[in-house]
Amino acid sequence: MSTQTTGTIAVFGATGQQGGAVVDALLDQKARVRALVRDPESGRAQALAARGVELAAVRADDPASLAAALATVAGFYFMTPESNSLEEVQAEIRIGTALVDAAVQADVPHVVFNSVFGAERESGVPHHDSKHWIEEHLRKSGLRATMVRPTAFMENFTTVMAPSLEQGEIVLRLPLPEDVALKMISIRDIGRVAAALLLATAQAPGGAVELVGDELTGPEIAAAFGERAGLPARYEALPLSVLPSELDRAMFRQFAEAAEDPSDLAVVRSIEPAALDLPEWIRATGWTAPTDAAGA
Structure with missing residues (x-):
């Protein structure tokens, strides 16, 4: 020891x-x-x-x-x-x-x-x-x-990757295919x-x-925010072309490639047993649904 x-x-x-x-x-x-x-x-x-x-x-x-x-x-x-x-x-x-x-x-x-x-x-x-x-x-x-x-930082869901509220529905859009799991950590x-x-x-x-504290697909991430808000949720996969720079596009390509090798989440929790998964992070930060874009 x-x-x-x-x-x-x-x-x-x-x-x-x-x-x-x-x-x-x-x-x-x-x-x-x-x-x-x-x-x-x-x-x-x-x-x-x-x-x-x-x-x-x-x-x-x-x-x-x-x-x-x-x-x-x-x-x-x-x-x-x-x-x-x-x-x-x-x-x-x-x-x-x-x-x-x-x-x-x-x-x-x-x-x-x-x-x-x-x-x-x-x-x-x-x-x-x-x-x-x-x-x-x-x-x-x-x-x-x-x-x-x-x-990827979970905190990005409060800034550049934040879900929106549109006509009573939580909507998450990311330049990742819907079957690709995003690895993330707080x-x-x-x-x-x-x-x-x-x-x-x-x-x-x-x-x-x-x-890695969690790894979830786009629809699973959207569902986690929807559950917190008590609202339906959906995910829309965007093309890489929406990103402003080649550096950003290369990074999201790497996010997708990284998903091909599933993580052993137990390794991080063996070091920090209280490591947050995404639903826990959403609760811990007090995240609330944004203003409905349609009603703004």
């Missing part, structure tokens, strides 16, 4: 959604957290400090600042910025490489990298392959490392899984875990 880690955990990306969820989960476990931030005076950084998080000012292009911020930590979580262009992909790889190199210099005992589903191989999706290349650099570094690979559970790995209260088989 492993002994729980009690030293300081460093977090890069703590002011973002996923990194913030990791901080939340670590603080819930009374862990000491050091946030690596660009601007310690920013509102988000100061909000972390108010919760007892230590702040360390770093610059991704300053290896000395990174290594100093990682000195003496017991574990290190990092994620890299989201990439939406080839130029941003290259910048993401540079940042990830610099963070790995700094962890090597600081001799960090355990690194958890927040990657993406499918990053164990090249996929042809540039902003996913960037994570693959960072994973490869981390593997070659000699550090003890664990990869967490989130799938951001809360990304944080909880990463925290459990960092604190050594759990381990990932083989040093990597695909983060």
Whole structure:
């Protein structure tokens, strides 16, 4: 049985959604957290400090600042910025490489990298392959490392993938065939899984875990929202051409390809037993049906 880690955990990306969820989960476990931030005076950084998080000012292009911020930590979580262009992909790889190199210099005992589903191989999706290349650099570094690979966020159902209410019916439209199951995870559970790995209260088989809390087809997702609203529901599969960019189209192609390999949902729940499935997430967030478009 492993002994729980009690030293300081460093977090890069703590002011973002996923990194913030990791901080939340670590603080819930009374862990000491050091946030690596660009601007310690920013509102988000100061909000972390108010919760007892230590702040360390770093610059991704300053290896000395990174290594100093990682000195003496017991574990290190990092994620890299989201990439939406080839130029941003290259910048993401540079940042990830610099963070790995700094962890090597600081001799960090355990690194958890927040990657993406499918990053164990090249996929042809540039902003996913960037994570693959960072994973490869981390593997070659000699550090003890664990990869967490989130799938689609359930939180997207409140924004870009939100269902609508039309003439008294819940309608969900996605650029996925209706027989394709979408793998998904809540951001809360990304944080909880990463925290459990960092604190050594759990381990990932083989040093990597695909983060999936549920996998449902479009009609099943629509039905889950319809049940919550107490209304009929339907799903409409859209063509990929409705997406605004080739990066988005490539990502949804990968969603469809990923469905060909069913997930072992028990793996995530062995690390975080309270991981949410979609109906549980819908209830936990207090989701309510939007205004009826026809009656607006």
